[in-house]
Amino acid sequence: MVDLLTLNTDTLRHMQKHLFLKYEEFRQKRLKLNMSRGKPCPEQLDLSSGLFEGLDRNHLAEDGTDCRNYGGLGGLPEARRLFGELLEVQPEEIIIHGNSSLALMHDLIARALLFGVDGQHAPWGRHPVKFLCPSPGYDRHFAICQFFNIEMVTVPLLDDGPDMDFVEELVAKDETIKGIWCVPKHSNPTGITYSDQVVTRLARMKTQAPDFRIFWDNAYAWHDFTAAPVPLKNILTACKEANHPDRVYIFSSTSKITYAGAGLAMVASSRQNINRLTKQMAIQTIGPNKLNQLAHVRFFKTAHNVRLHMQKHAAFIRPKFDLVLNLLETELGTQKIATWSRPQGGYFISFNTMPGCAKKVVQMAADAGVELTKAGATFPYGIDPLDQNIRIAPTYPPLAELKTAMELFIVCVQLVSIEKILSEREGKTAELTVLPEDKAQIV
Amino acid sequence: MVDLLTLNTDTLRHMQKHLFLKYEEFRQKRLKLNMSRGKPCPEQLDLSSGLFEGLDRNHLAEDGTDCRNYGGLGGLPEARRLFGELLEVQPEEIIIHGNSSLALMHDLIARALLFGVDGQHAPWGRHPVKFLCPSPGYDRHFAICQFFNIEMVTVPLLDDGPDMDFVEELVAKDETIKGIWCVPKHSNPTGITYSDQVVTRLARMKTQAPDFRIFWDNAYAWHDFTAAPVPLKNILTACKEANHPDRVYIFSSTSKITYAGAGLAMVASSRQNINRLTKQMAIQTIGPNKLNQLAHVRFFKTAHNVRLHMQKHAAFIRPKFDLVLNLLETELGTQKIATWSRPQGGYFISFNTMPGCAKKVVQMAADAGVELTKAGATFPYGIDPLDQNIRIAPTYPPLAELKTAMELFIVCVQLVSIEKILSEREGKTAELTVLPEDKAQIV
Numbered sequence: 001m002v003d004l005l006t007l008n009t010d011t012l013r014h015m016q017k018h019l020f021l022k023y024e025e026f027r028q029k030r031l032k033l034n035m036s037r038g039k040p041c042p043e044q045l046d047l048s049s050g051l052f053e054g055l056d057r058n059h060l061a062e063d064g065t066d067c068r069n070y071g072g073l074g075g076l077p078e079a080r081r082l083f084g085e086l087l088e089v090q091p092e093e094i095i096i097h098g099n100s101s102l103a104l105m106h107d108l109i110a111r112a113l114l115f116g117v118d119g120q121h122a123p124w125g126r127h128p129v130k131f132l133c134p135s136p137g138y139d140r141h142f143a144i145c146q147f148f149n150i151e152m153v154t155v156p157l158l159d160d161g162p163d164m165d166f167v168e169e170l171v172a173k174d175e176t177i178k179g180i181w182c183v184p185k186h187s188n189p190t191g192i193t194y195s196d197q198v199v200t201r202l203a204r205m206k207t208q209a210p211d212f213r214i215f216w217d218n219a220y221a222w223h224d225f226t227a228a229p230v231p232l233k234n235i236l237t238a239c240k241e242a243n244h245p246d247r248v249y250i251f252s253s254t255s256k257i258t259y260a261g262a263g264l265a266m267v268a269s270s271r272q273n274i275n276r277l278t279k280q281m282a283i284q285t286i287g288p289n290k291l292n293q294l295a296h297v298r299f300f301k302t303a304h305n306v307r308l309h310m311q312k313h314a315a316f317i318r319p320k321f322d323l324v325l326n327l328l329e330t331e332l333g334t335q336k337i338a339t340w341s342r343p344q345g346g347y348f349i350s351f352n353t354m355p356g357c358a359k360k361v362v363q364m365a366a367d368a369g370v371e372l373t374k375a376g377a378t379f380p381y382g383i384d385p386l387d388q389n390i391r392i393a394p395t396y397p398p399l400a401e402l403k404t405a406m407e408l409f410i411v412c413v414q415l416v417s418i419e420k421i422l423s424e425r426e427g428k429t430a431e432l433t434v435l436p437e438d439k440a441q442i443v
Numbered sequence: 444m445v446d447l448l449t450l451n452t453d454t455l456r457h458m459q460k461h462l463f464l465k466y467e468e469f470r471q472k473r474l475k476l477n478m479s480r481g482k483p484c485p486e487q488l489d490l491s492s493g494l495f496e497g498l499d500r501n502h503l504a505e506d507g508t509d510c511r512n513y514g515g516l517g518g519l520p521e522a523r524r525l526f527g528e529l530l531e532v533q534p535e536e537i538i539i540h541g542n543s544s545l546a547l548m549h550d551l552i553a554r555a556l557l558f559g560v561d562g563q564h565a566p567w568g569r570h571p572v573k574f575l576c577p578s579p580g581y582d583r584h585f586a587i588c589q590f591f592n593i594e595m596v597t598v599p600l601l602d603d604g605p606d607m608d609f610v611e612e613l614v615a616k617d618e619t620i621k622g623i624w625c626v627p628k629h630s631n632p633t634g635i636t637y638s639d640q641v642v643t644r645l646a647r648m649k650t651q652a653p654d655f656r657i658f659w660d661n662a663y664a665w666h667d668f669t670a671a672p673v674p675l676k677n678i679l680t681a682c683k684e685a686n687h688p689d690r691v692y693i694f695s696s697t698s699k700i701t702y703a704g705a706g707l708a709m710v711a712s713s714r715q716n717i718n719r720l721t722k723q724m725a726i727q728t729i730g731p732n733k734l735n736q737l738a739h740v741r742f743f744k745t746a747h748n749v750r751l752h753m754q755k756h757a758a759f760i761r762p763k764f765d766l767v768l769n770l771l772e773t774e775l776g777t778q779k780i781a782t783w784s785r786p787q788g789g790y791f792i793s794f795n796t797m798p799g800c801a802k803k804v805v806q807m808a809a810d811a812g813v814e815l816t817k818a819g820a821t822f823p824y825g826i827d828p829l830d831q832n833i834r835i836a837p838t839y840p841p842l843a844e845l846k847t848a849m850e851l852f853i854v855c856v857q858l859v860s861i862e863k864i865l866s867e868r869e870g871k872t873a874e875l876t877v878l879p880e881d882k883a884q885i886v
Contacts, residue, residue: 009632022711035514038511039513041507041513042512045502045509045511045512048511049499049500050499050500051499052495052498052499053499055495056492056493056495056496057492057495065549066485066488067704067705068488068491068702068703068704068705069482069483069488069702069703070480070482070698070702070703070704071704072704098542099541099728099731099732100727100728100730102727102728102729103727103728106726106727106728107550107553107727110550110554110557111553113557114553114556114568114591125557125568140729143726144726147723147726148557176775205556231801255513259511259512259734260512260513260729260733261510261511261512261513261514261729261730261731261732261733261734262510262511262514262732262733262734280590283549283583283586283587283590284543284545284546284549284550285542285543285545285546285549286543286545286583286703286704287543287704288542288704289541289542289704289705289732289735290704290705291702291704292703292732292735344769401529443815
C-alpha cells in the first residue's frame with residue numbers, strides 16, 4: 001500500500017474496481033453487525049456474575065438500614081465512601097443514585113434552567129444559554145443541549161484537552177456561556193486525557209457568568225488498558241484551590257464496571273452543591289435503589305478491588321483495540337487517506353477520513369450490514385463541519401466479527417477516498433454513488 | 444366513655460389530670476416509634492424474598508435482550524405486558540422505568556414547564572400555572588407543585604372522590620389550571636376510592652386549558668384488604684371515550700408490592716403521550732434497570748400471582764388496621780372529639796380531631812417519642828385550614844409497638860381536646876401547655 005494521492009488515475013480506477021468487488025462480497029454475506037455504541041461485551045458483563053448473590057437473605061446496610069425499604073436519598077454511606085475514594089472526593093461530596101449518570105446530568109440542567117444553580121443567580125432558562133462543546137465529543141451530551149435549546153459552541157479538542165486559549169477567551173467575554181462538557185479521561189471519542197495544565201486552567205479561568213459550571217463526565221475514570229494509567233488531576237480540588245469550589249459537577253457510573261443497564265450512577269461536587277442537589281432530589285424521589293448499591297459495595301468491598309476488576313475488563317478490551325489498530329495500520333498506514341487515535345483506555349477509537357467522506361463511509365458500511373455511530377454524531381447538532389470524524393466502538397463484537405466489520409470499514413474508507421480523489425482530479429464535487437444491489441455486479 | 448362535650452368542667456379537669464399522668468407514664472418509657480410514613484414492614488418485604496434468585500445466571504429477556512447491557516428505554520416487553528394487564532392498558536400504552544413513580548411525575552411536570560405537554564401548546568412555565576389538589580392528599584404531590592411554583596388550589600375530597608361540581612366549575616373557567624392530582628384508589632390518606640361517576644366526569648369535563656392533564660397516581664391499585672375489592676373505573680378508557688385520549692397520565696409502582704426502595708415504577712397513557720414521553724426520556728437516559736424488571740416478571744409470572752401476593756400483604760396489614768380502628772372505636776367511639784376513616788385498602792387512616800387540635804396532638808405525641816406525619820402535611824403548603832387532619836400510617840411498626848403508639852396517640856387526642864373544650868368554656872383561645880418534664884409530676 002502506498003500514498004493513494006500519488007497514484008495515477010488509471011491505477012486508482014483499477015483499485016476502485018477491485019475494491020468494489022470486495023465490497024460486494026461483503027454485501028453478499030448479509031452481515032448484521034452493530035458497532036454504533038460503546039457497549040461492554042457479554043464476557044465483560046460476566047465478570048460481575050454473582051453481583052446479587054445473597055442480597056435477598058442479607059439486605060442490611062452497615063448502619064442497619066433495610067435496603068429493601070424507602071429512604072436514603074444520597075446513597076448508602078458505604079457506597080458514598082467507596083466511590084468517593086475512587087473519585088478522590090469526600091463521602092459528603094458525592095451522591096450515589098440510580099443506574100444513569102446521563103439522567104443526573106439531564107436533570108441537573110433541567111433544574112438549572114428552571115431554578116439556576118446556586119440560589120443566587122437567575123434561572124438559566126430566563127435568558128439564552130450557551131454551552132461549550134469540545135469536539136469531537138459525546139453525542140448524548142450534545143443531545144441534552146439541543147433538547148433544552150442550549151446553543152452549542154464547538155471548541156476544538158486537542159491532545160491534552162479543549163483548546164484552552166479559545167475557551168478562556170470565550171468564557172471571559174460571554175455571560176450566556178454557562179457551561180462546558182468535558183469527558184476528561186479517555187475522552188469519547190478521541191481517547192485523550194486532559195493534562196494537569198488544562199485542568200488547572202479550567203478551574204482558574206475567569207468566567208463572565210458567575211454561575212458557570214463544568215460538567216465533568218468522568219465516565220472512563222478507571223477504564224485503562226495500560227499498567228501505568230495516565231493520571232487525571234483532581235478537578236474538584238483544583239476548583240477549591242482556585243476559589244471556585246462550586247464550579248464543577250463530576251459524573252461517573254459503574255455502567256462499564258458492572259452492568260451497563262443496571263449499575264450505579266454518581267455525581268460529586270462541593271458540599272454546598274451536593275446539599276442543594278440533595279434537597280432538590282428529595283422532591284423528585286424518596287430514594288435510589290439501595291439494594292443495588294449494597295450489592296455493589298459487597299461485590300467490590302474496596303477501591304483496590306474495583307481497580308483489579310477493571311484490569312479484567314482491559315484483558316477483554318485491549319485485544320479488540322489492538323486488532324482494530326493493527327488492521328488500520330496495515331491497510332491504511334501508508335495511504336494518507338485517514339488518521340486515527342491510539343487510546344490508552346476508554347471505549348472508542350476516533351477515526352478521521354479525508355474531508356467530506358465520513359457520511360459516505362458510514363452509509364456504505366451500513367448498506368453492507370455494519371452499523372457505525374452516525375457520522376457527525378461526535379459534533380454539536382450532528383454536523384461535523386469537515387465531515388470526516390467517525391467513532392469506532394470495538395468493545396461489543398466478538399473478535400472475528402470485529403475483524404470482518406473493520407475489513408469492510410477499511411474497504412469503504414478506501415473506496416470513498418478514491419472516489420473523492422478521482423472526483424477532485426476531474427474537477428467535480430466529490431460524490432459517490434453507491435450502486436443499487438442489482439447493478440453492483442457489472443462494476 | 445361518653446361525649447366529652449356534655450361533661451361538666453370539674454369532671455373534665457379530673458380526666459385531664461388523669462390523662463396527664465398517663466401521658467407522663469408514656470414519656471417515661473422514652474419511646475422511639477415512627478409512624479410518619481407509609482412504609483411496608485419487614486415481614487411484608489420478606490414476601491418478595493428470592494426476587495433476584497438466579498438473575499446473575501440467566502439474564503436474557505424473552506426476546507433475547509441481555510438485561511445487563513444498555514438499552515430498552517420503554518421497559519422490557521414482558522414487563523410492559525404484565526403491568527399493562529394489571530393496569531388495564533395495552534403494552535404500548537405503558538413505560539416501565541426505575542424505582543420511583545414520584546420521579547416520573549416530577550420529571551413529567553419539569554418537562555411540561557419547559558416544553559408543554561403536547562407539542563402544540565406553550566410550555567407551562569411561560570405563564571402562571573395552577574393545579575387542583577383534592578385534600579386531604581399526598582404531601583409529596585404538593586411538594587412537587589410548591590417546588591415548581593405551581594399554585595395549588597385545594598379541592599374538597601369527598602367519599603367518592605374530589606368534589607366534582609367544584610372541579611368542573613374551576614377548570615371550565617380558568618385556563619391556568621393545567622392539572623389535578625388524584626390518588627384514585629384507597630386514597631392517601633382518606634382511603635376512599637373514586638366512584639365511576641367521578642371518573643367519568645373527570646374524563647368528560649370541559650377544561651378551559653386545552654392541555655389540561657390528570658395526574659392519576661394509582662399507587663394502591665392492588666392494595667386491598669378485602670376479598671371483594673372495590674373496583675376503580677378505567678380512566679384511560681374513559682378519557683378515550685370522552686374524546687380526551689391524552690388527558691391522563693396513570694402512575695403506579697411495585698414499591699408496596701415487592702421492595703419499597705427497589706421496585707419498578709410505571710407510567711401509562713395514550714400511545715401519543717407515551718411516544719412523546721419515550722422520545723423525551725431518550726434524552727435523559729439510555730434505559731432503565733432491566734435486570735430488576737426481569738426479576739419482577741420472573742418472580743410473578745402472571746397478573747394473577749401479583750394479586751395473590753397482595754393478599755399475603757393484606758394478611759400483615761389488616762390486623763394492624765383492625766388494631767388501630769378497634770382502639771379508636773373503644774377509646775374515642777363515643778367521645779365526639781374525633782372522626783376517622785375506615786379504609787378497605789391502602790396504607791393510611793385519616794384522622795380528624797376537633798378543629799385547631801391536630802398540630803398540638805402531633806407535637807405531644809412527638810414529645811413522648813411517637814413521630815406522626817406532620818400535621819398539615821395532607822394539605823397544600825402544609826396548611827390544614829382547620830388544623831384537624833392527621834395521617835395515621837399503621838403498616839410499619841410491629842403490633843405491640845403500634846398498640847403503644849396508638850394508646851399514646853389517643854391520650855394526646857383526649858388531652859388536647861379537653862384543653863380545647865375547657866379553654867372555650869373559659870372564653871380563652873385554646874392553648875395547650877405541655878409541661879416540661881421536671882414539672883409534670885405535680886399535675
